[in-house]
Amino acid sequence: MYVPLARKYRPSRFSEVVGQEVPVRVLKNAVKEGRVANAYLFAGPRGVGKTTLARVFTKALNCLNPEEGEPCGECENCKEIERGSFPDLVEIDAASNRGIDDIRALKENVSYAPLKGEYKVYIIDEAHMLTREAFNALLKTLEEPPPRTVFILCTTEHERIPPTIVSRCQRLLFRRVQEDLIVDHLKNVCSKEGIEAEERALKTVARVSEGCLRDALSLLDQVSVFSEGKVTSQAVEEVLGIVGEEKIFEFMEKLFRGDVEGCIAFLRDIYFKGYNLMRFWESLESELSNLALYKALKDPAKVIEVKEHYKRFQDIPLERILYLETLVNRGKVDARTRDSLKAFELAIVKSSLVGEVLSLGEVVKRIQNATQQVNDREGEKEVKKNLTADTTKLF
Ligand SMILES: Nc1ncnc2c1ncn2[C@@H]1O[C@H](COP(=O)(O)OP(=O)(O)OP(=O)(O)O)[C@@H](O)[C@H]1O
Numbered sequence: 001m002y003v004p005l006a007r008k009y010r011p012s013r014f015s016e017v018v019g020q021e022v023p024v025r026v027l028k029n030a031v032k033e034g035r036v037a038n039a040y041l042f043a044g045p046r047g048v049g050k051t052t053l054a055r056v057f058t059k060a061l062n063c064l065n066p067e068e069g070e071p072c073g074e075c076e077n078c079k080e081i082e083r084g085s086f087p088d089l090v091e092i093d094a095a096s097n098r099g100i101d102d103i104r105a106l107k108e109n110v111s112y113a114p115l116k117g118e119y120k121v122y123i124i125d126e127a128h129m130l131t132r133e134a135f136n137a138l139l140k141t142l143e144e145p146p147p148r149t150v151f152i153l154c155t156t157e158h159e160r161i162p163p164t165i166v167s168r169c170q171r172l173l174f175r176r177v178q179e180d181l182i183v184d185h186l187k188n189v190c191s192k193e194g195i196e197a198e199e200r201a202l203k204t205v206a207r208v209s210e211g212c213l214r215d216a217l218s219l220l221d222q223v224s225v226f227s228e229g230k231v232t233s234q235a236v237e238e239v240l241g242i243v244g245e246e247k248i249f250e251f252m253e254k255l256f257r258g259d260v261e262g263c264i265a266f267l268r269d270i271y272f273k274g275y276n277l278m279r280f281w282e283s284l285e286s287e288l289s290n291l292a293l294y295k296a297l298k299d300p301a302k303v304i305e306v307k308e309h310y311k312r313f314q315d316i317p318l319e320r321i322l323y324l325e326t327l328v329n330r331g332k333v334d335a336r337t338r339d340s341l342k343a344f345e346l347a348i349v350k351s352s353l354v355g356e357v358l359s360l361g362e363v364v365k366r367i368q369n370a371t372q373q374v375n376d377r378e379g380e381k382e383v384k385k386n387l388t389a390d391t392t393k394l395f
Pocket residue numbers: 005006007008009010011016017018019020045046047048049050051052053154155156177213214215217
């Protein structure tokens with residue numbers, strides 16, 4: 001049976017979790033020092049390891065041979081938790097069990113001591129979905145739970161959890177996973193799976209996943225099936241419907257050249273081919289702002305990834321880049337209230353109104369040059385006049 005990568009590579013120990021250093025350290029130390037809170041709130045974006053860590057923590061609390069806070073993964077309890085058959089782990093999806101009756105049933109269950117393990121653990125997923133009554137019913141249990149009982153409330157919407165609940169929990173904030181960590185993780189998975197992958201392709205996958213490791217793995221799954229095990233940039237772009245880097249820079253060249261027809265034809269082409277227009281526009285915006293940083297900073301590599309392509313734009317003044325970046329940004333905002341193709345086309349038309357944006361220094365230089373030329377010409381006239389006068393005098 002085919003197991004999706006995101007499930008197959010769910011970490012089973014603290015050391016396998018990518019990023020999330022603070023929650024990992026807090027939970028591991030809690031196990032090591034035997035200082036376990038009654039209730040935890042795991043808050044953060046989707047797919048960054050909340051459920052995963054809740055399960056690893058449950059294992060660590062109930063493992064028969066833990067080492068330095070890590071679960072062994074081999075004992076009966078670890079294995080049962082992994083399989084989902086451990087009697088002292090109760091996982092509740094609050095999205096579908098959100099009412100007062102569900103919480104009453106849970107409270108009833110809480111009154112029994114752990115059957116097999118050291119701790120009874122309740123993982124309440126999507127906790128923000130509970131009704132107000134359900135939260136109220138839960139309050140007292142969270143305040144004074146029976147011994148050796150741990151609640152873990154997981155949520156992607158921290159602000160929707162009532163403060164009365166939050167203040168009774170130890171709060172752990174989960175972060176989006178950094179892009180380079182995602183790339184490393186994907187590389188690792190690829191080598192274990194025998195998937196050949198281009199570095200650039202994995203970078204794109206990491207970027208569009210926006211810090212969500214589950215999305216990154218699902219995408220990798222999709223692309224590797226699509227391209228029969230070879231993950232190339234082109235395959236990633238096709239599956240995602242995104243416009244490749246080379247084409248983005250090609251478009252930028254047209255834009256800087258003031259080639260309005262060319263730009264619009266390009267936009268329509270990718271639009272009708274079914275590419276994601278908004279994503280293209282956002283990449284354009286981000287390349288323009290990176291290019292501005294590249295031009296403005298002494299050591300841009302410290303702040304951005306300096307791409308070979310940027311050299312093509314060596315001669316474009318910073319002011320012009322900034323001006324176009326602003327227009328592109330406005331176009332993006334505009335696209336929220338109207339048809340996006342229209343919004344982008346109009347932004348391009350606007351860019352043609354100001355043919356060239358010059359820096360103040362350049363303006364002054366050009367005025368000086370022009371004045372110089374006029375003076376030179378005046379001088380010439382003077383010479384000519386004198387010459388003519390002299391010549392007339394000759395006759
Ligand atoms: N920090 C991480 N380290 C390693 N793998 C991770 C991490 N976060 C997510 N994953 C991968 O993504 C999958 C889903 O993660 P998990 O279920 O823990 O996300 P979640 O934060 O609970 O998301 P949701 O809010 O949608 O429930 C895991 O099976 C694992 O493959």
